[in-house]
Amino acid sequence: MEETEKVEIMNFDQKGYLKDGEELYKVGKKMAALADKVAEEGYDAVFLLGVGGTWDELMQLEYMMNKFGDKDLECYLIHAAEYNVSGHKRMTEKSVVLTASDSGTTPEILQAITTMKEQGVRVFAMTKPEGPIGQAAGAENCVQMASDHGSGGCEGGYYLADCFGLRLLYHRGCFPKYDAFIEQTRGIWSDLLDIRKRFEPKAEEIAKKYALAPYTMFIGGGALWGETILFAMCILEEMQWKRTRYVTSADFFHGTLELVEPGVPVILFKGEDEYRALDNRVEAFLKSGVTGDDDVVVIDTAEYAIEGLDPEFRVIVSPWILTVLVTDRVSRYYETVTKHNLQYRRYYHQFDY
Amino acid sequence: MEETEKVEIMNFDQKGYLKDGEELYKVGKKMAALADKVAEEGYDAVFLLGVGGTWDELMQLEYMMNKFGDKDLECYLIHAAEYNVSGHKRMTEKSVVLTASDSGTTPEILQAITTMKEQGVRVFAMTKPEGPIGQAAGAENCVQMASDHGSGGCEGGYYLADCFGLRLLYHRGCFPKYDAFIEQTRGIWSDLLDIRKRFEPKAEEIAKKYALAPYTMFIGGGALWGETILFAMCILEEMQWKRTRYVTSADFFHGTLELVEPGVPVILFKGEDEYRALDNRVEAFLKSGVTGDDDVVVIDTAEYAIEGLDPEFRVIVSPWILTVLVTDRVSRYYETVTKHNLQYRRYYHQFDY
Structure with a gap:
């Protein structure tokens, strides 16, 4: 570790980043626990809901869900502004939604999940529980992303979203090595x-x-x-x-x-x-x-x-x-x-x- | 008609265009007949296959199929180059594919439909029956687009693709006014x-x-x-x-x-x-x-x-x-x-x- 930290990375807090990594491992466990609950309750389709950057970020998980998922797994990446005008014909009260908002206030996301919740759809959010989106999703359905010490990248969000999605795949028998993956990426x-x-x-x-x-x-x-x-x-x-x-x-x-x-x-x-x-x-x-x-x-x-x-x-x-x-x-x-x-x-x- | 033709449209053959329109109406009937056959035989999903411009052109039909289709209708717009490396997990021998190629030779499309045909998938193509893509799809599954007198736009291709897709919707009870649509767009x-x-x-x-x-x-x-x-x-x-x-x-x-x-x-x-x-x-x-x-x-x-x-x-x-x-x-x-x-x-x- 000390060896590692000797070399400079411009404008970057290396110690804070490693601390965030430890935190992410714990938060990832919470994401997996949410997925465990969803898998137990059952679901007909998984929706990844974003707008702008969060839409882009969730695309990698859509790719993984389609790559590893069985042919009956339905996973849709949807854009909040588009959902707000067009809805989605495959979304039912048995569907599950994963979304994210750093600010906790993104208006298109807030509008979308408000509609979804009214329809009885389960919504999980990577956001601060006390923000408007966190409140709309329900605090028990929120996972706060680790505080951002240093990284300007999205790897923390990718990790957490993957913990949720890959865990769902695990329960379908499509990603049996979930635990190995989590342990191998711990460091x-x-x-x-x-x-x-x-x-x-x-x-x-x-x-x-x-x-x-x-x-x-x-x-x-x-x-x-x-x-x-x-x-x-x-x-x-x-x-x-x-x-x-x-x-x-x-x-x-x-x-x-x-x-x-x-x-x-x-x-x-x-x-x-x-x-x-x-x-x-x-x-x-x-x-x-x-x-x-x-x-x-x-x-x-x-x-x-x-x-x-x-x-x-x-x-x-x-x-x-x-x-x-x-x-x-x-x-x-x-x-x-x-x-x-x-x-x-x-x-x-x-x-x- | 004569009144119409008095005003100039730059580099445009107005008479030829109207003649093409009459031809499109007839060719559209052939597209509908192909769809009738597919509806009778049954299908589990519709794939719209393109690359570059044809991918863009078929997107409007994907939109219509999702807009008008019932929630169990599966319609996927797929990109030939991507299909060639990744396949599609929802495509089976019961699926049906619509594609298009002006030149009749587009290599990515040719490769894709060759694979699909080997898997027993029905492939329909808007292309010349004697070209390589027409040959691969089978002449009986090809519809030649009207010769292009004047227009540099894609409305002829849109029309024919829609005749196929909307006719499938008609047979599902999702677009009951198909005949009215065809007659209202005749002119x-x-x-x-x-x-x-x-x-x-x-x-x-x-x-x-x-x-x-x-x-x-x-x-x-x-x-x-x-x-x-x-x-x-x-x-x-x-x-x-x-x-x-x-x-x-x-x-x-x-x-x-x-x-x-x-x-x-x-x-x-x-x-x-x-x-x-x-x-x-x-x-x-x-x-x-x-x-x-x-x-x-x-x-x-x-x-x-x-x-x-x-x-x-x-x-x-x-x-x-x-x-x-x-x-x-x-x-x-x-x-x-x-x-x-x-x-x-x-x-x-x-x-x-």
Whole structure:
């Protein structure tokens, strides 16, 4: 531990982060206990409810539920603003909803879960129990996310959401190694510190080269697609006012490739699931020389080891690793280059709309 | 008819278009007959299979199937490149697939339907029966799209796909007025000519003002979301090499709004379904004055009448109208301003990848 802490991570509280990790393990147990109760009571479908960043964050769990789940498991990622105008035809009083809100006040989420609760739907929220969303969900259905000492990434939220979803899968016989997964990731926070340290120079290099670029392309897919959107939209658009284009590695060849030309930064996130074949195809094209574009960066989660983790669990932690690399580290270095404080907003929460 | 043809539509064969419309009515009957057979045989789920532009085009039908369908109807829009690496856990030998390929050769689609056919899945294709995709699907399962006299929009494909999907809904008791819909839209091609004529000056104005802009934002949702992607990605990115940002009216407030500033063209597509409330919210924000951006264009399908069409059918034709306005008309005027031929590609079909 002391060895680990010797190397600096810019603007990062390493001790606090490890303490948060210990707390997350405990809070994860609470998430699993909620899932145990749901599994015992029964459910017809699982809904993951978000808006903006929380929608992006829950996408990785939708991916896992579909990947590991049996064919009769229904799991839907729904957008609160869309739900509020259209509802969802598969939601019944036997359904279960997982949502999240850091602020505890997100208006679209609050409206959605109020409707859902009126219909008798069970709603669980990763939020502070005393906030409006916590109150609407019911304090007994809330799990407070660990206090955020240092990380600007979403790995804590990913962990907790996964504890809930994977535990449901466990009870369906679809994820029998749940306990092994929880124990093997108990010390992952230390690995994620090491990964940060290793990535620090690359994060700085990416920011120095590209933070001032007028337009940057981000390509991802599979388990990393939600994090790709989150970084490009909720970090770079919202917090840095940068023009970005995010596209899946599947769709890249159907339009967006024509925008690649010398001087356009293209950042490819390579994952560790079946979609990697599509990422590889994009990488081969970008590096073939036909575009003349030298500003291609590949960030491959497979290059970052997690000690003692079974290979079959890598896909689950791949978005945790990516969020550490980009939403936490790259964004901090962007801030130092753009001199644009990540907290500034032009309009969001500044005006009613 | 003669009256109608007096006004010019730039680079457009009005007579040929009306002839295509007559042909579409006949081909639509064939689509309905295929759906009749499927309904009689039974099916467990409907898959709409596309890649790039065809994926975007089929999205409107996914929307209709979910909107009108009973809660037990399963309809999934799937991306061929993704299917080829991940499959789909809900597809069985009782499933039915609808796909499309203008060229008849799209490699991702060909690979996907070859796998599907091997698994005994019924595949129907809007494509030429003699092409590789037509051969793989089986000529008896193919419907050739009407020859394209004039229109650069997707309304013909939308019409045929809808004939198939809405007919399935009809047999489920979810769209009892199928026949009325088909008869009421029999003459829609003439209305769509009138709509073109009315929109011609606006298409020219949009192109003159914004075709050279370095970055343009497109906002849409609901039944229009697929067409929004199609225009921004498959037309402006692929065929005009323009940098675009497309975002749903639901997600706009969660990041992208921060990019709105004076000089950034923002084009909002307003639809006629329950998502219109979200479009209205975006419009109110854009016109509130807080952004200082005067380059806001609203294209509202509700402003374009279709004679003799029941109000309940408007949602179905709303993407037909939008594709006429933008994918057909605006793109033609972009070409005249950018001097960039819509047929040029930097990389697509130029290189193996």
